Amino acid sequence: xxxxxLTAHELRQKLDSGEVTSRELTxxxxxxxxxxxxxxxxxxxxxxxxxxxxxxxYDEARAKGEPTHPLGGIPVALKDNLVTRGLRTTAASxxxxxxxxxxxxTVVERLRGxxxxxxxxxxxxxxxxxxxxxxxxxxxxxxxxxxxxVPGGSSGGSAIAVAAGMAxxxxxxxxxxxxxxxxxxCGIVGMKPTYGRVxxxxxxxxxxxxxxxxxxxxDITDCALALNLICGFDPKDSTSVDVEVPDFTKALQVDPxxxxxxxxxEYLSQPVDPDVRAALDKALKLLEENxxxxxxxxxxxxxxxxxxxxxxxxxxxxxxxxxxxxxxYGLRVPASDVPRMMEETRSKGFGPxxxxxxxxxTYVLSAGHYDAYYKKASQxxxxxxxxxxxxxxxxxxLFAPTTSSTAFRLGEKTxxxxxxxxxxxxxxxxxxxxxxxxxxxxxxDKDGMPIGLQIIGRPFGEEQVLKAAYTYEQLAWPKxxxxxxxxxxxxxxxxx
Amino acid sequence: xxxxxxxxxxxxxxxxxxxxxxxxxxxAAQARLRLTEEELEKLSGQLSDILRMAAxxxxxxxxxxxxxxxxxxxxxxxxxxxVVPSMSQADVLSGAPEKQDxxxxxxxxxxxx
Numbered sequence: 001x002x003x004x005x006l007t008a009h010e011l012r013q014k015l016d017s018g019e020v021t022s023r024e025l026t027x028x029x030x031x032x033x034x035x036x037x038x039x040x041x042x043x044x045x046x047x048x049x050x051x052x053x054x055x056x057x058y059d060e061a062r063a064k065g066e067p068t069h070p071l072g073g074i075p076v077a078l079k080d081n082l083v084t085r086g087l088r089t090t091a092a093s094x095x096x097x098x099x100x101x102x103x104x105x106t107v108v109e110r111l112r113g114x115x116x117x118x119x120x121x122x123x124x125x126x127x128x129x130x131x132x133x134x135x136x137x138x139x140x141x142x143x144x145x146x147x148x149x150v151p152g153g154s155s156g157g158s159a160i161a162v163a164a165g166m167a168x169x170x171x172x173x174x175x176x177x178x179x180x181x182x183x184x185x186c187g188i189v190g191m192k193p194t195y196g197r198v199x200x201x202x203x204x205x206x207x208x209x210x211x212x213x214x215x216x217x218x219d220i221t222d223c224a225l226a227l228n229l230i231c232g233f234d235p236k237d238s239t240s241v242d243v244e245v246p247d248f249t250k251a252l253q254v255d256p257x258x259x260x261x262x263x264x265x266e267y268l269s270q271p272v273d274p275d276v277r278a279a280l281d282k283a284l285k286l287l288e289e290n291x292x293x294x295x296x297x298x299x300x301x302x303x304x305x306x307x308x309x310x311x312x313x314x315x316x317x318x319x320x321x322x323x324x325x326x327x328x329y330g331l332r333v334p335a336s337d338v339p340r341m342m343e344e345t346r347s348k349g350f351g352p353x354x355x356x357x358x359x360x361x362t363y364v365l366s367a368g369h370y371d372a373y374y375k376k377a378s379q380x381x382x383x384x385x386x387x388x389x390x391x392x393x394x395x396x397x398l399f400a401p402t403t404s405s406t407a408f409r410l411g412e413k414t415x416x417x418x419x420x421x422x423x424x425x426x427x428x429x430x431x432x433x434x435x436x437x438x439x440x441x442x443x444x445d446k447d448g449m450p451i452g453l454q455i456i457g458r459p460f461g462e463e464q465v466l467k468a469a470y471t472y473e474q475l476a477w478p479k480x481x482x483x484x485x486x487x488x489x490x491x492x493x494x495x496x
Numbered sequence: 497x498x499x500x501x502x503x504x505x506x507x508x509x510x511x512x513x514x515x516x517x518x519x520x521x522x523x524a525a526q527a528r529l530r531l532t533e534e535e536l537e538k539l540s541g542q543l544s545d546i547l548r549m550a551a552x553x554x555x556x557x558x559x560x561x562x563x564x565x566x567x568x569x570x571x572x573x574x575x576x577x578x579v580v581p582s583m584s585q586a587d588v589l590s591g592a593p594e595k596q597d598x599x600x601x602x603x604x605x606x607x608x609x
Binding site: 099100101102103194195196209235238239241304306307308310311318322325326327328329330331332334335336337338339340341342343344346347350352355356358359360362363366372373375376377378379380381382383385417418432434459 | 515520523524526527528529530531535539542543545546547549550552553554556558561562563564565566568570573575583587588590591592593594600602603604605
């Protein structure tokens with residue numbers, strides 16, 4: 001098997017045995033990026049020099065016998081809204097096209113701490129606003145399983161990189177599904193941890209009460225390893241929560257008899273592609289046959305989740321994006337006075353989707369509207385949270401589709417924001433309630449496109465989510481889902 | 497700003513705001529954005545759609561329900577009042593489009609007297 005096909009825990013053995021060095025591994029991935037990324041558009045910036053320097057630092061430390069971390073020396077990619085000291089960070093926006101941050105995000109500090117070579121910064125929807133990576137100001141991103149389709153979004157580049165073997169794992173951010181949805185579309189694992197589990201310091205803010213950083217990986221074991229590295233309290237993020245971080249690899253147990261799975265009836269009554277529904281049913285049946293208990297639960301407020309989200313997220317975005325004013329960093333379009341300079345800068349720097357959300361958010365937050373929109377939405381958010389609390393009294397995890405269908409075609413939904421927003425139906429409630437949610441491959445549709453299974457846990461219930469996910473993975477796809485499908489049919493990019 | 501015109505919308509019975517292009521231009525100005533006529537036209541339709549959708553929330557009984565701001569309740573986080581190193585002035589100014597004498601420089605704000 002090729003190096004780019006292996007998981008982090010498989011590569012760990014090769015690094016530990018000395019069969020391969022981190023530098024060789026990093027070179028192999030950089031070559032792979034050079035071969036494929038022209039067609040796929042996963043990376044906005046490739047940081048070859050920096051990655052190789054980091055790899056050599058890892059190899060030297062290992063040669064000296066210094067202790068290594070399970071993800072040390074393993075090449076990783078970062079969504080381009082995670083700030084990296086000395087390395088351009090754009091959020092896929094013209095307004096930050098040439099910005100080189102003077103500091104590192106906390107998660108980036110942690111990657112540097114274990115000497116993980118950072119291959120580069122990945123393509124995304126501008127300021128993470130979108131579900132297809134089509135609002136990127138810089139380049140088109142394509143799904144590695146079918147180049148005519150979107151990879152999903154907003155963390156599309158991070159998902160492509162892992163799915164196409166251009167990074168072993170990657171980091172993204174998830175505000176309404178931006179990790180789980182592209183993971184589903186690209187046939188890999190993606191997880192949004194509990195709100196407050198991972199520091200958001202250095203994550204370019206979209207909607208602060210919803211944003212959370214999380215990993216994309218090839219399997220559940222790598223997901224647990226990534227969580228071990230990135231989770232934990234950070235004094236620099238006042239919303240990060242000071243609770244104990246367990247060793248998540250301890251949750252990697254096959255234990256179907258110990259699983260109580262809830263299936264929300266509201267999700268089942270939603271129109272879903274028959275192939276997606278069949279894949280979910282098949283996964284549930286497999287677990288039930290192996291001893292899991294499955295019961296229906298109700299989340300009645302789900303029907304309002306989209307409405308709540310599309311008030312809260314733009315409101316917070318309009319406030320967060322007020323800082324891009326041409327004064328301190330980023331683009332400045334010169335003009336005769338300050339108000340004109342700000343208007344010129346923002347009008348030129350932001351793309352249409354970002355402008356749309358800023359304007360909606362400004363309207364929603366303006367005097368006379370706050371109570372009717374933001375406050376009302378925040379109260380309904382409480383009702384949603386209570387629904388989940390009630391459901392979790394009887395079950396450990398919830399199973400649901402990640403998306404109602406598989407990856408759609410490029411351009412298919414760009415003209416109609418509401419239809420694009422509808423693709424987030426199953427992922428948004430999880431952000432509103434602040435819960436952990438994971439998407440993993442559970443089959444392919446009639447066109448051979450990957451289908452995602454979503455597993456949702458109670459607050460700080462990542463261990464139960466991982467245990468359920470690992471149990472299903474080992475029962476259904478012991479050799480790895482993506483790998484099994486690829487064996488039968490080459491990934492689109494490999495034939496080119 | 498004052499509340500905008502609320503006219504009966506397309507949805508049966510529901511009072512939903514319909515934004516005119518002038519309304520959108522006004523909000524855009526507050527957000528320091530300038531839009532073309534074409535963008536204004538498109539946005540007034542799209543924003544009205546979203547607000548129509550949002551109007552459905554009005555019917556929900558939320559009497560006495562506390563708003564949720566965060567998934568996990570965190571209140572008034574304080575830290576010890578201790579001096580710690582912060583970013584250097586050079587780092588802070590490193591991305592400035594224009595700077596002078598250790599300050600961010602902007603175009604004229606006040607008219608000459």
